[in-house]
Amino acid sequence: MKEKGNTAAVTARTPVIGLPRALLYEREAVMWKAFFSSLGMRGIISAPTNREMLRLGAEAAIDEVCLSTKIYLGHVRSLFGKCDLILVPRVSNYGLHRNMCTKFESLYDLVCNVFRNTGQRFLAYNVDVLGGISEEKAFVDLGMALGFGRKDAVRAFRRAGRAAAEDWHKKISREERLYRTDQIKVLVAGHSYLTEDAYIGRPLFQYLEEMGVVPIRADRVDRKEALRQSVRVSPTIKWEMSRELLGSIQMHKSKVDGLILMSAFPCGPDSMVNEMIIRKFPDIPILNIVMDNQDGTAGLETRLESFTDILKLKRGEL
Ligand code: SF4
Incomplete structure (x- = not known):
């Protein structure tokens, strides 16, 4: 300068x-x-x-x-x-x-x-x-x-x-529109560096879309509101990004058919928070996926297919 x-x-x-x-x-x-x-x-x-x-x-x-x-x-x-x-x-x-x-x-x-x-x-x-x-x-x-x-x-x-x-406002508005579709909707709760990752996270979104399911990212949310809502589920969790995801689930649980928890192995915060989510949201079907240095995605596809079938069955579409 x-x-x-x-x-x-x-x-x-x-x-x-x-x-x-x-x-x-x-x-x-x-x-x-x-x-x-x-x-x-x-x-x-x-x-x-x-x-x-x-x-x-x-x-x-x-x-x-x-x-x-x-x-x-x-x-x-x-x-x-x-x-x-x-x-x-x-x-x-x-x-x-x-x-x-x-x-x-x-x-x-x-x-x-x-x-x-x-x-x-x-x-x-x-x-x-x-x-x-x-x-x-x-x-x-x-x-x-x-x-x-x-x-x-x-x-x-x-x-x-x-x-x-x-930019964030535009991204949230795009995600909010997805909650209004009539198709089967799944909220995917994972840290943005996983959901957005081309090798680890994106394939999961592609598989869901190919199966006719609309995946919605829980991390794309009004962050301030999500932090407020997270306290209703747990007042003690202190990790910022976990609280945002928790609040987002609380805000959107009634608008989706199922929830996928996506984590990286071995994640300390997620291992505790995901357990808590499974206990605190008993009314929503949950699939817990832990990503590793995967060489193949066959296992992932099979699990997503089974989960999707359960959601379709619940909606009387199978
Ligand atoms: S341990 Fe978990 S929260 Fe921490 S960087 Fe790794 S994936 Fe993210």
């Missing part, structure tokens, strides 16, 4: 930022892209997940981490040599009872450690509202660390916030 009246010339190019298409990408992509482009920066996004990426991620990770983290590491690895800095945000919480899974808090350190000998450089912003770092401060600090002035960083953050809110 140049000061007014500055006559200097700089040949160093603005760094290109790599955005891994995994974990927070689906949730924050519009925000990130608008923020960096407002600052005049360029970004590059990793390709949709494929088998090779998952192999790379699994190779880099220890066995115990969840599938979503393995996929993330594969995306990070695929960006090497294509950008100067890879964005790896560190998000701890958005306030009281609004925590992120610990993976999001440790992600930057984990990535730096796993890829410590590669020479790749990473970029982080930190959100920790309980620790005094709001989302705005996190982004403004990021902009300033990249060499921009405070005013420009604040302007970029606000512009990005507006773009993200507008």
Whole structure:
């Protein structure tokens, strides 16, 4: 950024930022892209997940981490040599009872450690509202660390916030329309990085559609309302994204024929929350699917077919 009246010339190019298409990408992509482009920066996004990426991620990770983290590491690895800095945000919480899974808090350190000998450089912003770092401060600090002035960083953050809110509103409206169809409807409750993932989540949506079922994403919901509604089901759950899904189920349970819980193996929060959902919503047919480093989808297809048959039987369509 140049000061007014500055006559200097700089040949160093603005760094290109790599955005891994995994974990927070689906949730924050519009925000990130608008923020960096407002600052005049360029970004590059990793390709949709494929088998090779998952192999790379699994190779880099220890066995115990969840599938979503393995996929993330594969995306990070695929960006090497294509950008100067890879964005790896560190998000701890958005306030009281609004925590992120610990993976999001440790992600930057984990990535730096796993890829410590590669020479790749990473970029982080930190959100920790309980620790005094709001989302705005996190982004403004990021902009300033990249060499921009405070005013420009604040302007970029606000512009990005507006773009993200507008985009989210459109996505929710599209999803809301699906609840009004007469076909069999299934609410799919999974973290956005699973439901949106080309290799892991999308096939499930395609199978359902091929079977004449309308899948609706529980994560595409009015988040504030979902957080409010989640308290009616459980006042103690503290993970932000689990609470959003829980609230969404509470808001939409009477509008759908069935519910699919989609998780990554081994997910700590989901293993507890899904058990609770199964107990708290006894009136709705539920299918619990745990995704692993799958090589084939035959098992998944069979389970979806059986579940769909049950829903059809219930509606007298079989
Ligand atoms: S919530 Fe589960 S799937 Fe998501 S990052 Fe945490 S452990 Fe992994």
